[in-house]
Amino acid sequence: MRTQVGIIGGGPSGLLLSQLLHRRGIETVVLEKHSREYVLERIRAGVLEHSFAELMREAQVGERMDREGQIHDGFYIAHGGIKKRVDLRALTGGKTVIVYGQTELTRDLYEARDQAGGILIHNAADVKPHDLASPHPYLTYRLGEETVRIDCDYIVGCDGFHGVSRQSIPKEKVRTFERVYPFGWLGVLTRTEPVSPELIYARHERGFALCSLRSPTLSRYYIQVPLSDSVDNWPDEQFFDELRRRLPAGVSEAMITGPSIEKSIAPLRSFVIEPMRFGKLFLAGDAGHILPPTGARGLNTAASDIHYLYHALVDHYSQRDDRGLESYSQRALARVWKGQRFSWWMTNLLHRFPDSSPFDERIQETELAYLFSSEKALALLAENYVGLPL
Numbered sequence: 001m002r003t004q005v006g007i008i009g010g011g012p013s014g015l016l017l018s019q020l021l022h023r024r025g026i027e028t029v030v031l032e033k034h035s036r037e038y039v040l041e042r043i044r045a046g047v048l049e050h051s052f053a054e055l056m057r058e059a060q061v062g063e064r065m066d067r068e069g070q071i072h073d074g075f076y077i078a079h080g081g082i083k084k085r086v087d088l089r090a091l092t093g094g095k096t097v098i099v100y101g102q103t104e105l106t107r108d109l110y111e112a113r114d115q116a117g118g119i120l121i122h123n124a125a126d127v128k129p130h131d132l133a134s135p136h137p138y139l140t141y142r143l144g145e146e147t148v149r150i151d152c153d154y155i156v157g158c159d160g161f162h163g164v165s166r167q168s169i170p171k172e173k174v175r176t177f178e179r180v181y182p183f184g185w186l187g188v189l190t191r192t193e194p195v196s197p198e199l200i201y202a203r204h205e206r207g208f209a210l211c212s213l214r215s216p217t218l219s220r221y222y223i224q225v226p227l228s229d230s231v232d233n234w235p236d237e238q239f240f241d242e243l244r245r246r247l248p249a250g251v252s253e254a255m256i257t258g259p260s261i262e263k264s265i266a267p268l269r270s271f272v273i274e275p276m277r278f279g280k281l282f283l284a285g286d287a288g289h290i291l292p293p294t295g296a297r298g299l300n301t302a303a304s305d306i307h308y309l310y311h312a313l314v315d316h317y318s319q320r321d322d323r324g325l326e327s328y329s330q331r332a333l334a335r336v337w338k339g340q341r342f343s344w345w346m347t348n349l350l351h352r353f354p355d356s357s358p359f360d361e362r363i364q365e366t367e368l369a370y371l372f373s374s375e376k377a378l379a380l381l382a383e384n385y386v387g388l389p390l
């Protein structure tokens with residue numbers, strides 16, 4: 001088999017790139033290790049910035065997102081028993097975010113690829129990229145007993161943090177940067193009305209908490225837990241008791257709870273690989289970087305990679321102009337690092353660190369007090385939250 005762009009990974013990054021390139025007449029094959037059901041069961045991101053939504057529309061998959069997604073003009077930060085609003089629209093001159101689940105947008109992308117007859121191979125085992133430093137790279141994968149070869153012009157690694165693409169780059173050709181936080185987020189999804197129509201990020205001496213949502217009937221709640229913790233230690237009742245303790249009284253009293261339909265712990269990590277290219281292989285999304293979920297940058301940063309790579313590939317195929325491909329890594333990384341800085345700052349502002357001293361706690365309190373006393377400080381927060389320009 002032969003294609004122009006071979007894509008490893010059928011998550012949001014791989015599907016979005018495939019759909020965008022298809023609309024510009026560029027052929028792709030997407031190889032996904034898991035079944036479609038498995039991919040669609042993963043409950044992850046939910047807050048989309050403006051430029052992500054624009055990319056979905058450009059890919060002609062934004063119709064349901066625009067119909068069912070909720071536009072959020074702001075969010076709250078709770079601290080010391082009260083919550084204060086960050087008015088995104090007012091602070092950014094009219095910008096907002098959209099709340100629309102990653103599961104839903106992945107479903108929309110699958111449907112669009114199916115309708116267009118896109119080649120998307122699920123359960124592709126043992127996917128391997130080959131000859132990346134040569135002009136003729138190719139992919140192999142196993143389907144049952146058969147090994148299939150796909151010759152490509154370019155290979156894009158969209159296979160997430162644990163994928164094969166990043167591992168295929170010789171170690172001496174890259175540099176990695178990492179911070180592993182000593183805690184994770186225990187998340188619970190319930191079919192209940194969310195306690196607040198806008199997200200509430202809460203700093204509390206018992207640890208961070210977040211009241212988020214996926215739709216008017218689907219709530220997503222998180223609490224900070226030690227990395228060593230397990231979901232088995234958190235029956236629903238205990239989870240909600242702990243969540244309530246970390247929220248202002250007015251919020252916890254208003255909360256409607258229900259049985260969890262999903263419960264998982266996500267570790268918090270910051271990770272970047274440089275460069276995001278090796279020969280004919282380009283990395284995009286979580287394959288190249290991981291951001292802690294505080295501040296909702298992960299999927300949005302993946303989308304900015306896709307934006308740069310999509311335009312670079314279109315320029316290559318339509319005008320034989322390779323400047324975008326040559327500068328891809330540098331441009332993508334510039335935005336990745338801004339997202340990292342913001343997520344790191346939000347994480348440090350709102351979490352309780354096991355080794356934090358009374359001094360560190362006072363600094364957190366002072367940072368929050370300063371934030372809500374300065375329109376300029378709030379504007380910086382808002383500018384980053386809605387997404388910096390591409």
Ligand SMILES: Cc1cc2nc3c(=O)[nH]c(=O)nc-3n(C[C@H](O)[C@H](O)[C@H](O)COP(=O)(O)OP(=O)(O)OC[C@H]3O[C@@H](n4cnc5c(N)ncnc54)[C@H](O)[C@@H]3O)c2cc1C
Nearest residue numbers: 009011012013033044045046159160285286296298299300
């Ligand atoms: C709890 C949580 C909350 C989050 N909240 C937000 C948020 O609100 N906003 C935000 O912007 N981001 C958020 N994120 C981050 C966001 O979910 C990720 O950044 C996003 O999934 C990245 O998409 P991706 O397509 O690059 O990678 P993935 O979603 O990881 O997709 C990679 C795909 O590649 C496949 N794959 C892996 N290995 C191979 C292989 N060897 N061969 C073939 N296929 C392979 C995988 O099965 C997977 O389908 C959150 C993450 C978590 C965990």
